[in-house]
Amino acid sequence: MLGGRDEGSEDSWRAVPKISVVAPPRERAVKPTVVLLVLVIVAELLFAQFQYRDYTSGKTAAEELTVEADDIASRLSLEEGDMANSETRIGEITAEIKAVIDGASAQDTARSELSKTYDELLIRPNWAGAFEAILLANSDEISIKSIRTDPSGKIEASGTATGITAISGLQSQFRSVADILNLISLQLDKAEGSQTFRAEIQIR
Amino acid sequence: MLDQLNDRLSIEMRVLAAVLIIGAGTAFLFQLNSGVQGEVQVLQDDQALVVDDLAAMSFEAGSMAEKLAEKEAELESVCADV
Numbered sequence: 639m640l641g642g643r644d645e646g647s648e649d650s651w652r653a654v655p656k657i658s659v660v661a662p663p664r665e666r667a668v669k670p671t672v673v674l675l676v677l678v679i680v681a682e683l684l685f686a687q688f689q690y691r692d693y694t695s696g697k698t699a700a701e702e703l704t705v706e707a708d709d710i711a712s713r714l715s716l717e718e719g720d721m722a723n724s725e726t727r728i729g730e731i732t733a734e735i736k737a738v739i740d741g742a743s744a745q746d747t748a749r750s751e752l753s754k755t756y757d758e759l760l761i762r763p764n765w766a767g768a769f770e771a772i773l774l775a776n777s778d779e780i781s782i783k784s785i786r787t788d789p790s791g792k793i794e795a796s797g798t799a800t801g802i803t804a805i806s807g808l809q810s811q812f813r814s815v816a817d818i819l820n821l822i823s824l825q826l827d828k829a830e831g832s833q834t835f836r837a838e839i840q841i842r
Numbered sequence: 843m844l845d846q847l848n849d850r851l852s853i854e855m856r857v858l859a860a861v862l863i864i865g866a867g868t869a870f871l872f873q874l875n876s877g878v879q880g881e882v883q884v885l886q887d888d889q890a891l892v893v894d895d896l897a898a899m900s901f902e903a904g905s906m907a908e909k910l911a912e913k914e915a916e917l918e919s920v921c922a923d924v
Binding site: 669671672675676678679682683685686689690692693696697699700703704706707710711713714717718720721724725727728731732734735738739741742745 | 853854857858860861864865867868871872874875878879881882885886888889892893895896899900902903906907909910913914916917920921923924
């Protein structure tokens, strides 16, 4: 019954559940565990940021290095081409120099031989050959045994003439070529079946 | 079900889940960054070698050009002598 107090049930109000009108003490809104975990999250985020920054910068550097590597490779290729061209050109020039030197050497050899022959002709004129050719000697009747010449054109010839006809023929031969050969002396000696002669001639 | 799970998860568990997810992402990023840094290192080493080769080849090309000039001068001299 409301408003009244039952004497018999004096203690019955104690059985009524207590209703607290004061708010119970609240638990702490942020526990230390949560704070610690949040700090871990912050640290992770910072680390992730650094990693991302390194990643982006590394990627950029890798792209730049790739471009530079391509550039260097193309320059290397050009250098190799230039070197190959230079080697080829050096080989060509070396061959050209060798050809020129060989040609010059051959010319020098020919010139040397020509000069040598010319010098021999100047030093040792073939007077004997000329004498024989002019006199038409060394025939069956007249054979020349020795001829001695000197550079002044003096010729001493000795030989054998078979028969008087040959001796007179030799004299007439000297006369016929008197404009070339000047007979200075002619010495005749009798031999067995022939005559030896010794002539001294001066070439005009 | 997600609502039920959401109701049951305490704040600690939620933050821990965030820690794990962010940690996994960070680890993935670390691996990615390590790969890129290794690639950069390899490229730098290759570039150093190639630059050395290029320097050596440039020097060789210079000496060869000098040799070529000498040969051309020698050829001219030989031709003049002949």
